Amino acid sequence: MPHAVPPIHAVLFDFARTLFRLIDPVEMIRDIATEHGHPEIAADAEELARVLGDAHLHPEVVRLWELGDLSEAGHLAYRTGWIARVAKLGPILDPLAAAMANPARWPPYADTAEVLAGIAERGIPIAVVSNIGWDIRAAFARHGLDRHVDVWTLSYEVGAMKPSPAIFKHALRELGVAGRNALMVGDTPGADGGATAVGCRVLLLPGAEGVVSWLAPSEEVRGLGAVLHLLDAANRR
Structure with a gap:
């Protein structure tokens, strides 16, 4: 008999190259x-x-x-x-x-708003977990997306960086969710993949092939719709 997949009660998102991108x-x-x-x-x-x-x-x-x-x-x-x-x-x-x-100078991807709204409509809290040294809240606020974010876990504010378990534990603690019931979404295996150490599932988006990592993939749609499919499958919606 197959084992039940733990439901997903929270989604953690990276910022750069996941939800938003630096302009060309x-x-x-x-x-x-x-x-x-x-x-x-x-x-x-x-x-x-x-x-x-x-x-x-x-x-x-x-x-x-x-x-x-x-x-x-x-x-x-x-x-x-x-x-x-x-x-x-x-x-x-x-x-x-x-x-x-x-x-x-940081626009969201074309599918960011729809996916964040879809998660919120499902009653699932969202955390932004970012290695960053400036306040990115204003980037979300410019597009009315800050209303969907329940927890901000920014490395320069919490004193820990991905892939350290400490930054993920901080987000989970603020969310009140166990790692096994959270999904981390990002684009960097070495950083975002660290969430597996605290029990999270991880969805890694493709990087920008052939360019250094500070550049964002150029496509307008990031493929974030997969997050909603994962939520619905795990939560049997």
Whole structure:
């Protein structure tokens, strides 16, 4: 006789590249350069975005990235240290670093709103569990999506980062749900997959093939509808 699948009483979501994405870096560089009176940078935006992507792999930038999600100051140091690796971006370093943490530069995927609303309609609470060094609540609020989130577990606020069990335990504690009754949804095996250590099931979305991980997959629809199917199957809806 088959064993019963534990019902899912809560869903935990990653933020970047799962529910929201950073806008195209070419567009962002071009916009910032134009706004600050640097047409020569705007003209080279495509090449500079490529060089910036390569710079993200520099060991010093990786070190800053690994530390950046534990404080707002650390995240700013990571962003500025990364951009500083590309000398031609020097004239717009500060506004570009600010833009990377600007909620207006982080649109949700086309299926984010529908899926968050669908989960809420099923009476299932939602937590956002993110390795992040700035307050992402405003990005949700811009699109009226903050009303669907019951718990915010942000690494720089709780002092723990995925894949540490501590950050998942914090979210589960706030939700009042056992790990076996929660689903973690993200895009990074090494980080989001850590939820299995506290008993959660994990749904991993595909990454952006062939590009460094700070870039988001370019498709408009992320495939989040699978979450609703998993909920209905587990809860026998």
